[in-house]
Amino acid sequence: MDLHLTDKVVIVTGASAGIGLATAQLLTDEGAVVVGVSRQPVESTIGDAGSVIAADLTDVDSASRIIETVVERYGRIDGLVNNAGGLHLREGFLSITEEQWLAAFQLNFHAARRMSRAALPALLKTGAGSIVHVGSESARLAATYNPDYAAAKLSLLSMSKSLATEFSPQGVRSNVVTPGMTRTPLYERRGGFGEQIANALGTDVDGAIEQVLNNLRPTLTRRMAEPNEVSAVIAFLISPLSSQVTGAEWIIDGGALPQI
Template structure:
């Protein structure tokens, strides 16, 4: 059984929706008639996107908080169920970058922050949402993975491990729930114009070792191009696509 996100009235959660790919995704879903929970750690940014949706005649709700906090996870899922009557689509997009650090140079704080935001938080939110999708017998989950989920040369140790984890989680969910009406896929963006900045010491081992490989990135995508791929994977047009990691990278993964 597939879920339609093409018609009006669907309940959608988008994390990291205050900017970049998340913002573009929330606006796209809302523009197609979905009711969207705008979840972000940045209060002002999240509310600005909610207002943008409302000015365009759409429906959106703001939930602010750090998804590493279990109470925030519960609030995001609970708000969607309470206000929208269910959750048809979950877009696990929120993420942070590392400093391109090699393993020997990755401190505990950096590791725990990146793994916590990029892997543990989306796992917990998906776990919170699944009972509602299972009760409805339908649902679509889309993760924002990364080129770093496909290779070891796109980011530092923490970010690479977190995004490889997202790829594994995507496939596990697809296998576990394929007969329960739920699909799970991920996009793997290449270089994309967002507000994420990499704070890296270019003379350190990690950035220096990665530099020759990052030259193959090619053109930089617009956030709207990534959002279009997310929307597709959540739509009936992708009804038989499950467990896929879709590169949206202008061929970087083919180099």
């Protein structure tokens, strides 16, 4: 499908792995000029027209620097994918320190807030900009092991609704994609969330994922999502084909969230 993204300049944060990498690749394949932002090196999957910016989004000055660099290089910004995020397993609410609460919000909410604020003037100039925030099912299915992360992602959802309300009439849409468990390095890397859950449940990573998918947060599909299944929705929401979609939340969790 042609998403009408040829030569559109799109920033993707957290572009070095998982959903961010899959999104950067798909947007590039659709003809977009992708700027991948990450603390880690980004694979050369964004084409000759695209570029990479190394940045730590928890640095309060990074967002303005990134946007200035992109506008200087390309003269415009058509889309922003706020994908960067991360979490750590907690033992419960009382175990979380002040520093951990602040760190969770810095990475999972304030980074996206600062990027959105910095990018909006350029997005407004296009008259047809799009922001997609990557949330989490944890925002609606909070548990004892991630209350700080869940709260930050719920704040992200609220912010997206506010941005949509204020800026959609001016030509900039804002939507949230909410993945459930997705097969990314967040779960699979050594010491990652999958291993943390496995240690808490007294099993191996595969056994822990099986318990989550079938018992703790049962999905109708009985499997984890793949990054490309999430990136396909993100690319659609960035594209002009979704011009009537704003202020929405698109849940990609295999049917785990029981809501009407």
